[in-house]
Amino acid sequence: MSESIRILIVDDHAVVRKGLAMVLRLEPSFEVVGEAENGRVGLEAAKKLNPDIVLVDLVMPEMDGQEMALALRKSNPNIKIMMLTGTEVDDRVFDLVAAGVEGYVLKNIEPGELVRAIQAVAHGEAYLHPDVMKKVVNKMQPLPAPAISLTAREMEILDWMATPNTYKQIASQLSISEETVRSHAKNILEKMKQPNRAQAALMAMKMGLIKL
Amino acid sequence: MSESIRILIVDDHAVVRKGLAMVLRLEPSFEVVGEAENGRVGLEAAKKLNPDIVLVDLVMPEMDGQEMALALRKSNPNIKIMMLTGTEVDDRVFDLVAAGVEGYVLKNIEPGELVRAIQAVAHGEAYLHPDVMKKVVNKMQPLPAPAISLTAREMEILDWMATPNTYKQIASQLSISEETVRSHAKNILEKMKQPNRAQAALMAMKMGLIKL
DNA sequence: ATTTGCCTCCCCCGCGCGGGGGAGGCGGAT
DNA sequence: ATCCGCCTCCCCCGCGCGGGGGAGGCAAAT
Numbered sequence: 001m002s003e004s005i006r007i008l009i010v011d012d013h014a015v016v017r018k019g020l021a022m023v024l025r026l027e028p029s030f031e032v033v034g035e036a037e038n039g040r041v042g043l044e045a046a047k048k049l050n051p052d053i054v055l056v057d058l059v060m061p062e063m064d065g066q067e068m069a070l071a072l073r074k075s076n077p078n079i080k081i082m083m084l085t086g087t088e089v090d091d092r093v094f095d096l097v098a099a100g101v102e103g104y105v106l107k108n109i110e111p112g113e114l115v116r117a118i119q120a121v122a123h124g125e126a127y128l129h130p131d132v133m134k135k136v137v138n139k140m141q142p143l144p145a146p147a148i149s150l151t152a153r154e155m156e157i158l159d160w161m162a163t164p165n166t167y168k169q170i171a172s173q174l175s176i177s178e179e180t181v182r183s184h185a186k187n188i189l190e191k192m193k194q195p196n197r198a199q200a201a202l203m204a205m206k207m208g209l210i211k212l
Numbered sequence: 213m214s215e216s217i218r219i220l221i222v223d224d225h226a227v228v229r230k231g232l233a234m235v236l237r238l239e240p241s242f243e244v245v246g247e248a249e250n251g252r253v254g255l256e257a258a259k260k261l262n263p264d265i266v267l268v269d270l271v272m273p274e275m276d277g278q279e280m281a282l283a284l285r286k287s288n289p290n291i292k293i294m295m296l297t298g299t300e301v302d303d304r305v306f307d308l309v310a311a312g313v314e315g316y317v318l319k320n321i322e323p324g325e326l327v328r329a330i331q332a333v334a335h336g337e338a339y340l341h342p343d344v345m346k347k348v349v350n351k352m353q354p355l356p357a358p359a360i361s362l363t364a365r366e367m368e369i370l371d372w373m374a375t376p377n378t379y380k381q382i383a384s385q386l387s388i389s390e391e392t393v394r395s396h397a398k399n400i401l402e403k404m405k406q407p408n409r410a411q412a413a414l415m416a417m418k419m420g421l422i423k424l
Numbered sequence: 425a426t427t428t429g430c431c432t433c434c435c436c437c438g439c440g441c442g443g444g445g446g447a448g449g450c451g452g453a454t
Numbered sequence: 455a456t457c458c459g460c461c462t463c464c465c466c467c468g469c470g471c472g473g474g475g476g477a478g479g480c481a482a483a484t
Contacts, residue, residue, distance in 0.1 A: 132417035
């Protein structure tokens with residue numbers, strides 16, 4: 001807050017760059033330090049200028065925003081990345097947030113909101129457009145478990161089946177016979193329609209049945 | 213937008229309830245239709261009043277916000293849930309968003325922001341406090357891969373190791389000898405320091421090395 | 425009181441797999 | 455021209471595990 005926020009704008013349309021720059025310069029605490037017309041140029045500019053944050057258009061010729069974001073993340077992890085796209089939420093957003101992109105806004109955002117978004121991201125927060133956030137949150141929700149009803153004991157065994165322990169080891173942990181564990185395991189595999197421990201464990205993880 | 217947003221407030225502190233109600237009534241499009249002092253009461257009130265959205269304090273006696281949210285989600289999935297907590301972001305937030313809670317704000321939120329958050333959630337968007345969002349996004353990022361460098365071929369084999377196929381089947385798919393697959397598998401397990409296919413597959417999934 | 429679901433325990437068989445060894449060809453790096 | 459990483463292929467051993475049986479006890483539901 002004490003120092004100004006140094007911004008680099010990367011977009012293939014000159015009009016958009018100029019427009020963004022104009023809007024952002026209205027904010028006294030912002031300093032637009034550079035512009036670039038595609039990912040390749042933007043990447044080099046970012047390395048030279050070392051801005052606090054880069055505003056990157058997702059769709060660009062030569063090198064798009066996705067590639068640039070991944071590359072920049074590797075070379076300069078301290079530079080925050082704010083992704084800009086059209087009104088549609090792209091599925092690439094998952095790869096982007098997974099890659100550590102801090103911000104994601106749509107181009108129809110209101111200037112005031114954009115300013116707040118940039119401030120938030122520059123201060124170490126994450127800012128995702130509501131639509132994007134909703135998509136991300138939805139993605140987190142475990143898949144609709146297709147009618148798999150395991151008993152409490154079976155859930156417990158399933159947890160253990162996702163560990164390196166052998167059935168014998170699991171048995172001694174639970175103070176029951178190995179045969180009992182094998183019995184439960186058989187029922188679990190049948191209920192889950194999985195051929196072995198490995199697949200059952202993977203399926204359980206996908207459905208959120210077991211902790212990661 | 214045409215109709216007003218009907219709100220139910222659930223918090224164990226009367227002062228907080230009154231304060232919230234007062235703030236929210238200032239917004240003409242809001243209608244506070246009820247208050248409750250704990251989850252159990254709030255749950256019944258919600259079923260009777262069928263509000264558009266419930267503001268729920270996370271920590272309450274008798275039945276806390278988590279329990280209430282899960283129960284309400286089951287009985288009335290159409291009612292939006294906005295969780296309120298102190299200044300600390302609780303780890304339960306993961307279970308909550310996974311359960312489908314649409315909103316999560318801290319109590320030090322500014323009134324104007326709270327109004328906007330409620331409007332956003334009521335309109336079907338998701339609103340998470342920036343700190344919460346950051347935590348959630350971080351959770352999505354694959355764990356920092358601790359220096360596991362697999363060759364291209366090994367990555368390919370690893371993918372297959374996460375499937376139900378036997379090494380023999382994988383071999384025939386790739387048109388190589390089963391022995392070669394076993395060879396790669398041995399190297400992979402050693403590099404990943406995992407005792408078997410199952411653990412390697414789970415680890416690969418956690419690290420985002422393989423698709424879900 | 426009978427049924428039903430759940431947990432418990434037992435036997436046998438075959439095979440997929442982990443772990444140990446070794447070896448040859450091929451391409452890039454130096 | 456030599457070295458080294460990668461991919462390829464081979465052998466043997468032991469055991470963990472999947473799949474097929476069956477059985478008894480106990481509590482809740484009916």
